[in-house]
Amino acid sequence: MATKKVLGRGLGAFFPEYRDEDNAGAGESASKEEGVEKSFVKPEDRVNIxxxxxxxxxxxxxxxxxxxxxxxxxxxLADSISEHGLIQPITVRYIGEKRFELISGERRLRAAKLGGLKEIPAFIREADDEQSMAFALIENIQREELNPLEVALGYKRLLEEFDYTQAQVAERVGKNRTTVTNMLRLLNLPDFIQSALKSNKISMGHARSLITIEDEEVQKKILDKVVEDGISVRQIEEEVRKISAPSKSTGSKKKTEKDPSNDPFYKDISARLRRTFSTKVNVKPKKEGGEIRIEYYSDDDLERILAILDTVE
Incomplete structure (x- = not known):
């Protein structure tokens, strides 16, 4: 039977249980020779090393x-790690039973496995589920390695799984609350727009402009313009006016007569209000007066809208 590797100053020095009974003597001998007995760490202190x-x-x-x-x-990256080793440690937390859970550095871990490494340097950090998720999200955001939808999903999980408010999420990830709200709104986009954003065919600015359009057919037409012609965010607004303009056909005229909200005047007002509040706004004229409906998606989003209204004197 092949002799198992003694980790010495690796896990063997800090986690004595890693040494099997068959190799206990060898492990102790190695420790004494290298003077690492003093480096033993109690289970509750296995952090920040x-x-x-x-x-x-x-x-x-x-x-x-x-x-x-x-x-x-x-x-x-795997080729580089195979040749030079892993220079920057990953971050993990100890979960007992000689096992660890990754907090951050999954790309490096995957590459190390591809490169054939059997063990890699890891910074041991104390963290509960909430902190582990926050650390992973924050690190990826700081490295700008997440696409906008992955960031939005991360924010959503913090909200739903840990009962954070949007303000708390913003504080945790070092962003302002409006940024968090706008990111979360991307999750309301149709799948075809989310797919284009994920594949970098459109920018965040394009996606935020498209979210104010309610008609999916209009969204698709403008999305095609963005992908094929590379139109800017400002040009999207002009395209909305062109595509949303009522047709000269008889059918369109009848529809306009039945539904006053199809009038270009009201459409333009709705578009302006959507840009102001960064959310869906419907203007519905009636025989006398009408109503304005502003949508919000959370209590924090409602507070954001109220803050905008408070600026109006």
């Missing part, structure tokens, strides 16, 4: 906000 951890003992972070990894770039 860097250890070499077997990659097979690290499980993925279930709260990881990043879902897509470029395979070509991953292989390039």
């Amino acid at each position: 860097v250890l070499f951890v077997p990659v097979d003992h690290i499980r993925k972070n279930p709260h990881q906000p990043r879902k897509e990894f470029d395979e070509e770039r991953l292989e390039e």
Whole structure:
């Protein structure tokens, strides 16, 4: 039977249980020779240290906000790690039973496995589920490695799974609350627009302009213009006016007569209000007067709208 590797100053120094009974003597001898007995760390103190951890003992972070990894770039990183090793440690938390859970650094972990590494340096951090998710989200945002939808989904999970308010999310990730609200609104976009945003065919600005349009057919037409002709965000507003203009056909005239809200005047007002409040706004004229309906998606979103109204004297 092949002799198992003694980790020495790696996990063996800090996690004595990693040494099997068959190799206990060898482990103790190595420790005494290297003078690492003083480095033993109690289970409750296994934090804020860097250890070499077997990659097979690290499980993925279930709260990881990043879902897509470029395979070509991953292989390039794996080649580099194979040649030079992993220079920057990943971050994990100890979950007992000689196992760790990844907090951040999944790309590096994947590449290390592809590169054939058996163990890699890891910074051990104390974190509960909430902190683990927040750390993973914050690190990816700081590295700008997430696409906007992945960021929005991360915010949504903090809201739903940990009962955060939008203000708390904003504080945690170092953004203002309006930014968080606008990111969350991307999740209300139709799938075809989300797909275009995810694949970088359109920008965040384009997506935010498209979200103010209620008619999906109009959204599709403008999206095609953005992808094919590369029109700017400002040009989208002009395209909305062109596409939304009533047709000269008899059918369109009848529809306009039956529904006063199809009048270009009211459409323009609705568009202006949507831009002001960054949310869906419907203007419905009646025989006498009418109504304005402003949608909001959370208590925080309502407070944001009220703040805008408070600026009006």
